[in-house]
């Protein structure tokens with residue numbers, strides 16, 4: 001990703017590549033009001049809208065002026081419980097500094113601009129979700145080329161703002177492929193407005209079954225175009241991967257039960273309580289967060305990848321979203337601290353990444369050993385990747401705070417181990433010792449690797465991986481450490497006189513007793529990087545718990561496929577028939593899963609829980625299709641069938 005290479009002319013941003021300005025300094029607001037607000041009839045539609053949400057998609061976020069003005073009207077005219085989801089594509093976003101500078105031009109919009117600027121940390125290609133005004137506004141910035149980004153979108157758009165630079169100098173933004181995605185994402189009564197009156201844009205919209213009008217423009221533009229999709233039958237429902245595009249069962253009430261009171265269960269509850277749900281968590285332990293999520297401290301750092309893959313996009317988008325979420329939940333940083341963090345170049349893979357990763361100051365900076373040592377407080381002999389936004393998280397305290405904030409919308413039943421789940425009379429029955437302990441029509445399984453105990457989920461490629469932490473007493477040297485360091489192990493800065501460090505990784509081991517051998521291994525990893533920092537006598541305890549690890553190291557989020565039906569439907573997928581010949585997947589009604597966080601729960605769970613809630617509520621999805629498919633619970637089954645037929 002590259003930030004826009006702007007020139008500033010009399011306080012106005014100008015793009016030399018397209019020889020165009022982003023907005024008119026004198027009439028910018030009037031132009032937006034005329035072209036995009038008035039000609040999409042947004043004031044009337046915001047006032048009369050009875051749906052829980054309204055979806056706008058813009059091509060070209062630029063300075064964000066259109067967004068700010070739209071939000072102003074939304075806040076004035078919509079009901080407090082309604083949500084505006086504003087998708088905007090941008091391949092050269094403003095840097096944070098340029099965004100602030102540009103938005104200074106409209107002091108009357110600063111009450112919208114400032115909350116956005118505080119969260120603005122896009123820093124990578126892909127979808128980036130922002131929550132503003134307690135969720136009344138969601139902005140999804142889709143950083144990348146317009147064609148790629150629209151092809152990754154899944155939503156039903158109510159209004160489009162077509163605002164690329166002039167068609168003559170930027171034909172990519174106005175190509176047939178863009179117009180066909182606009183049609184794919186539209187519905188009956190979707191409107192479009194654009195300041196251009198170019199004949200080929202008009203013809204392209206007509207070709208996509210829109211009714212188009214040329215109307216009077218504003219400023220020095222005599223004309224502009226508006227369009228509306230009046231014919232429902234013009235909409236076709238082609239799906240490229242039917243196994244990831246399920247037939248959905250609509251939920252009938254805002255009530256949900258979650259099995260598991262760890263990070264995944266509590267973040268799922270949080271996302272749903274914000275949407276007005278009543279949530280009940282069923283937890284086998286006597287307290288919340290006693291398993292993997294009960295560690296005293298953990299680090300929030302992304303896993304970088306040099307590939308352009310769904311995995312890499314997810315890792316960075318989820319990391320940046322987790323930071324935005326924590327900032328909203330706990331702005332005073334009582335339960336987390338944004339210290340920055342470092343990944344030491346301790347393997348060939350990481351050395352290669354450090355040498356080749358495109359540097360972005362806000363996401364990651366390559367640093368030599370001397371610089372790194374000065375910054376982190378300990379002497380390091382390797383180059384590092386420094387993540388300036390990385391953080392320390394204190395999960396138990398954070399989750400306690402989130403539970404309290406949810407108040408009566410959340411109840412937790414402890415000491416209840418669910419052995420099986422059965423679907424009967426349109427309800428999921430939760431059984432413990434062969435007795436029904438609970439019934440619900442909407443159930444989320446957030447009980448980590450234990451979901452494999454339920455017969456409906458046996459097919460998931462999910463395994464336990466034991467990990468043991470060591471706690472070291474702080475000393476004069478160790479207290480100099482200012483941020484988490486990741487190497488073969490990881491080391492957290494001192495908190496309450498102790499350093500948390502870990503962790504061992506024992507796949508297929510779900511035991512939790514402490515082991516001397518793992519204390520030794522953890523200590524050896526520290527000694528290898530920081531000889532003399534700690535010795536055996538400095539170990540003051542530890543903690544072992546179990547990660548839920550998937551074969552591809554990505555979480556599992558969303559609906560649960562009807563396994564037997566899918567085996568039958570997709571049995572000959574390995575023969576290479578075209579996907580559209582297959583039926584859409586059937587999912588188990590009202591059953592959802594949120595697990596597989598492995599060693600990176602803190603950076604992944606916030607975005608995944610938001611995605612899960614969006615799926616449950618049938619909202620526009622805040623991640624790209626490729627990320628959604630990569631997290632889908634059906635992926636393991638589909639991969640196996642593709643490879644081997646049904647002999648799996």
Ligand SMILES: Cc1cc2nc3c(=O)[nH]c(=O)nc-3n(C[C@H](O)[C@H](O)[C@H](O)COP(=O)(O)OP(=O)(O)OC[C@H]3O[C@@H](n4cnc5c(N)ncnc54)[C@H](O)[C@@H]3O)c2cc1C
Nearest residue numbers: 260262263264284291292293298299418467597600601602
């Ligand atoms: C040693 C170690 C160090 C880690 N360090 C970091 C780190 O630094 N940074 C990071 O981002 N991540 C780290 N992680 C990963 C992170 O802790 C996990 O990804 C995250 O906590 C997973 O949360 P969860 O809710 O999915 O699982 P859990 O916290 O395990 O929660 C699952 C819950 O389900 C309950 N449950 C299970 N079965 C049933 C049942 N049948 N009925 C009722 N309840 C049930 C359990 O009691 C538990 O409370 C670490 C993990 C380990 C083990």
Ligand SMILES: C[S@@+](CC[C@H](N)C(=O)[O-])C[C@H]1O[C@@H](n2cnc3c(N)ncnc32)[C@H](O)[C@@H]1O
Nearest residue numbers: 060061062063064065066090091145146164165
């Ligand atoms: C006129 S500006 C948009 C102004 C903006 N709507 C505002 O409110 O300030 C056009 C934007 O489109 C972006 N853009 C141009 N070509 C693009 C492409 N192929 N894909 C994605 N974005 C593109 C530019 O970087 C620029 O920010």
